[in-house]
Amino acid sequence: QQQVKQSPQSLIVQKGGISIINCAYENTAFDYFPWYQQFPGKGPALLIAIRPDVSEKKEGRFTISFNKSAKQFSLHIMDSQPGDSATYFCAASFHYTGNQFYFGTGTSLTVIP
Amino acid sequence: ETGVTQSPTHLIKTRGQQVTLRCSSQSGHNTVSWYQQALGQGPQFIFQYYREEENGRGNFPPRFSGLQFPNYSSELNVNALELDDSALYLCASSFRGRNNYGYTFGSGTRLTVV
Numbered sequence: 517q518q519q520v521k522q523s524p525q526s527l528i529v530q531k532g533g534i535s536i537i538n539c540a541y542e543n544t545a546f547d548y549f550p551w552y553q554q555f556p557g558k559g560p561a562l563l564i565a566i567r568p569d570v571s572e573k574k575e576g577r578f579t580i581s582f583n584k585s586a587k588q589f590s591l592h593i594m595d596s597q598p599g600d601s602a603t604y605f606c607a608a609s610f611h612y613t614g615n616q617f618y619f620g621t622g623t624s625l626t627v628i629p
Numbered sequence: 630e631t632g633v634t635q636s637p638t639h640l641i642k643t644r645g646q647q648v649t650l651r652c653s654s655q656s657g658h659n660t661v662s663w664y665q666q667a668l669g670q671g672p673q674f675i676f677q678y679y680r681e682e683e684n685g686r687g688n689f690p691p692r693f694s695g696l697q698f699p700n701y702s703s704e705l706n707v708n709a710l711e712l713d714d715s716a717l718y719l720c721a722s723s724f725r726g727r728n729n730y731g732y733t734f735g736s737g738t739r740l741t742v743v
Binding site: 522550552557558559561605618619620 | 662670671685731733736737
């Protein structure tokens with residue numbers, strides 16, 4: 517059972533455009549929602565994260581929007597750059613289990629110059 | 630500050646063999662988690678080690694086992710390798726006790742079982 521569902525599977529965006537990746541979860545006990553960026557041959561790197569008591573978090577060009585009632589959260593990449601081309605994973609965790617993360621299936625983002 | 634280092638980077642094994650993967654955690658971290666990432670998929674939690682004991686396990690059979698050492702480094706052992714074990718194995722370290730949410734991943738070990 518996939519605890520976190522992610523879409524789209526792949527995304528192509530023009531340079532300067534907005535990239536949007538969506539995730540949905542079922543378990544309302546999740547209390548931490550990070551996004552990871554992974555380049556080929558590398559491990560995932562934490563990009564930005566949010567707790568469910570906040571509806572939006574922004575760090576530079578990256579914004580997480582969180583909709584608790586809909587059990588959905590999304591990553592927005594503003595002014596997308598070719599260097600943003602990577603695979604993005606959303607994830608969720610329960611604090612009480614001490615850090616097990618449930619990852620989405622990933623979105624391959626390509627930013628065209 | 631050193632990051633998480635994993636060795637080897639690539640490995641080819643034959644079905645039925647055993648393999649040991651190694652991980653050195655980031656300086657200051659005391660918890661190590663292992664994930665399996667199949668091609669085109671998100672990482673799947675194998676288990677976590679804290680204070681040299683297993684502290685949580687995902688849906689993986691007992692032939693997946695691990696160790697954590699006093700210096701917080703860790704090993705992942707897989708016995709009786711199967712073709713489906715071919716994947717990228719990721720180690721992630723974190724500090725439990727403060728900011729329980731910070732994971733640092735290594736670059737992984739690419740295991741191919743033939």
